[in-house]
Amino acid sequence: xxxxxxxxxxxxxxxxxxxxxxxxxxxxxxxxxxxxxxxxxxxxxxxxxxxxxxxxxxxxxxxxxxxxxxxxxxxxxxxxxxxxxxxxxxxxxxxxxxxxxxxxxxxxxxxxxxxxxxxxxxxxxxxxxxxxxxxxxxxxxxxxxxxxxxxxxxxxxxxxxxxxxxxxxxxxxxxxxxxxxxxxxxxxxxxxxxxxxxxxxxxxxxxxxxxxxxxxxxxxxxxxxxxxxxxxxxxxxxxxxxxxxxxxxxxxxxxxxxxxxxxxxxxxxxxxxxxxxxxxxxxxxxxxxxxxxxxxxxxxxxxxxxxxxxxxxxxxxxxxxxxxxxxxxxxxxxxxxxxxxxxxxxxxxxxxxxxxxxxxxxxxxxxxxxxxxxxx
Amino acid sequence: xxxxxxxxxxxxxxxxxxxxxxxxxxxxxxxxxxxxxxxxxxxxxxxxxxxxxxxxxxxxxxxxxxxxxxxxxxxxxxxxxxxxxxxxxxxxxxxxxxxxxxxxxxxxxxxxxxxxxxxxxxxxxxxxxxxxxxxxxxxxxxxxxxxxxxxxxxxxxxxxxxxxxxxxxxxxxxxxxxxxxxxxxxxxxxxxxxxxxxxxxxxxxxxxxxxxxxxxxxxxxxxxxxxxxxxxxxxxxxxxxxxxxxxxxxxxxxxxxxxxxxxxxxxxxxxxxxxxxxxxxxxxxxxxxxxxxxxxxxxxxxxxxxxxxxxxxxxxxxxxxxxxxxxxxxxxxxxxxxxxxxxxxxxxxxxxxxxxxxxxxxxxxxxxxxxxxxxxxxxxxxxxxxxxxxxxxxxxxxxxxxxx
Numbered sequence: 001x002x003x004x005x006x007x008x009x010x011x012x013x014x015x016x017x018x019x020x021x022x023x024x025x026x027x028x029x030x031x032x033x034x035x036x037x038x039x040x041x042x043x044x045x046x047x048x049x050x051x052x053x054x055x056x057x058x059x060x061x062x063x064x065x066x067x068x069x070x071x072x073x074x075x076x077x078x079x080x081x082x083x084x085x086x087x088x089x090x091x092x093x094x095x096x097x098x099x100x101x102x103x104x105x106x107x108x109x110x111x112x113x114x115x116x117x118x119x120x121x122x123x124x125x126x127x128x129x130x131x132x133x134x135x136x137x138x139x140x141x142x143x144x145x146x147x148x149x150x151x152x153x154x155x156x157x158x159x160x161x162x163x164x165x166x167x168x169x170x171x172x173x174x175x176x177x178x179x180x181x182x183x184x185x186x187x188x189x190x191x192x193x194x195x196x197x198x199x200x201x202x203x204x205x206x207x208x209x210x211x212x213x214x215x216x217x218x219x220x221x222x223x224x225x226x227x228x229x230x231x232x233x234x235x236x237x238x239x240x241x242x243x244x245x246x247x248x249x250x251x252x253x254x255x256x257x258x259x260x261x262x263x264x265x266x267x268x269x270x271x272x273x274x275x276x277x278x279x280x281x282x283x284x285x286x287x288x289x290x291x292x293x294x295x296x297x298x299x300x301x302x303x304x305x306x307x308x309x310x311x312x313x314x315x316x317x318x319x320x321x322x323x324x325x326x327x328x329x330x331x332x333x334x335x336x337x338x339x340x341x342x343x344x345x346x347x348x349x350x351x352x353x354x355x356x357x358x359x360x361x362x363x364x365x366x367x368x369x370x371x372x373x374x375x376x
Numbered sequence: 377x378x379x380x381x382x383x384x385x386x387x388x389x390x391x392x393x394x395x396x397x398x399x400x401x402x403x404x405x406x407x408x409x410x411x412x413x414x415x416x417x418x419x420x421x422x423x424x425x426x427x428x429x430x431x432x433x434x435x436x437x438x439x440x441x442x443x444x445x446x447x448x449x450x451x452x453x454x455x456x457x458x459x460x461x462x463x464x465x466x467x468x469x470x471x472x473x474x475x476x477x478x479x480x481x482x483x484x485x486x487x488x489x490x491x492x493x494x495x496x497x498x499x500x501x502x503x504x505x506x507x508x509x510x511x512x513x514x515x516x517x518x519x520x521x522x523x524x525x526x527x528x529x530x531x532x533x534x535x536x537x538x539x540x541x542x543x544x545x546x547x548x549x550x551x552x553x554x555x556x557x558x559x560x561x562x563x564x565x566x567x568x569x570x571x572x573x574x575x576x577x578x579x580x581x582x583x584x585x586x587x588x589x590x591x592x593x594x595x596x597x598x599x600x601x602x603x604x605x606x607x608x609x610x611x612x613x614x615x616x617x618x619x620x621x622x623x624x625x626x627x628x629x630x631x632x633x634x635x636x637x638x639x640x641x642x643x644x645x646x647x648x649x650x651x652x653x654x655x656x657x658x659x660x661x662x663x664x665x666x667x668x669x670x671x672x673x674x675x676x677x678x679x680x681x682x683x684x685x686x687x688x689x690x691x692x693x694x695x696x697x698x699x700x701x702x703x704x705x706x707x708x709x710x711x712x713x714x715x716x717x718x719x720x721x722x723x724x725x726x727x728x729x730x731x732x733x734x735x736x737x738x739x740x741x742x743x744x745x746x747x748x749x750x751x752x753x754x755x756x757x758x759x760x761x762x763x764x765x766x767x768x769x770x771x772x773x774x775x776x777x778x779x780x
Binding site for chain 1: 502504533534535536537538539543545550551552553554555558559560561562563564565566567568569570572573591592595596598599602757758759760761762764766767768769774
């Protein structure tokens, strides 16, 4: 079945996808302050404001409810109600068998969760932050991601790793790292990174249901942010497909590809670009890092001719580097200017506020870089 | 200072004289059991009395020093050990013929551990080990040809040629893991699942004396005891982690005591009967809800760490020769079977011949298996569960991108 498609040139794949590319209705003009609020849900009935934290909590509760094999373990997930309160109330509702406080032993409890997954359960393994998962990255990659392939496909590992990732506020170098590129480079893993409440709920549920190991990279600074959630997204059968990006804002002059918290910053920047220069930037929320929705990115690039990637990871060998490389391989002929990236700075995150701000993309960094790219 | 030196010189004479009496150690004699009144019938149980040097315990009552067995079972154990060794010898030959690539770790000399364990548990119990895994895979139900086929990188190998020597999986056998020590918390997770599912089963988690110093082994101990998981941790102490002897790597070489708050049991791992008795006892202990145990199987590997290691730079040829000639698990069981009249010399020869013929035929079949076709469909299959793959995976170039 796959044989005739084996060596299909990329450009042909993309053109075949273009026909299915749904163009979003034009957005109402955005103003900088309310960029996050102006979404096309406004016309739908039953829209509710929900924080990312509550959306994640709802996703966990629904999946625990729906599948006896699912349980969540991690540091402080039960009695403490979660270090960031994502698991609030789950212990009371599902009991200590399925909501499990672990000792502070990342390698140990990650390995244990992987073992439970190999034995047929569907664990959700929470890391207080992904910075701590460096202690157990061997278990995530060598034990979880590779076993299915190494066993010749007879040993699946249905497990979800989740927790906050990337930059937080004032926690310095060891607690601010972004691991998108690390996990995104591993075949056998799927990696998603939600921005909004709908993303958070839909992607986490998809991750738990996916039969492969999935890494869900959340962001601590997003937990308290509220987003409108459509009636459909409030239902317990709401899931988002892993591997599909979402066009958050349609535009014709510039494609901004972003993920996680930087999507919000990019939307604000896009509004400012419109206001200041009258240019329309299209903002793509990646949602999924692996698999990466190259088709959506290239389709947008084809339309705008210009590409900018905004992410908070280190610049070298990162998500933005990868997308820039892909844009050359798949979209070189569409580019009317060199693609650019706005990333975290190449520095261990400093503590002092002014220095920290210089280490991560700010909205004006995005606007300035975009204006330069557009020569406006 | 002078006084202390003098005192030390005066005392040792006496202390040395008593040392052998006070410090009792587990024997590695493979033929130390006794049995009388052996029944005629093949499947009628009789009692074997194990040597009182079969076990040492830590915070634990010792297992019974008797074992119920049958002639049939003894013959099966013998068959299993002979097949396992024959299979490893075949792997040794194939490696030297350059037909096996990469790493190849053989368990020649350690057969009694895998066979003893398998005869003490059932198919619903789970086993996980490190990279010295061919024997365990065989005991968990893999065929010789699927194991050798895997070593040869064949399509019909147990992991379809994707895993090789270190990564073999079978029902309730979880590998075959290449990162030293990482399988120990994973194994605790297998037991966690058994407890979660309320299964009356145990997980046997094996690691070497080298791996026993990994931090995550102790992390697994902690959680297993904390949550009373039905897991039997087992250090296969073959005296050397690669080329570093136990004494040069471990501050405490009594590995069965390393659980600290977990009771331990040191077993004569050269005696398949003692191993079976210990694991049977351990399984009952774990399944009854008493939690984990830490086993130490005292064993010995005849060969080097892997095929590239002659195994003679860090130990003497005499040591290897002594273990082979006086403590061999197969020779030990053979001697007992003859002594107890379980089988005649002729029947035993037939058993030997049959086991060898079986393995040789399987190896020959494995050698005839086709290698996986070097095409993208086979290269990219099973990275993800079928039907849940990404739309495509990238090859070395854009043109080699593979579409599922």
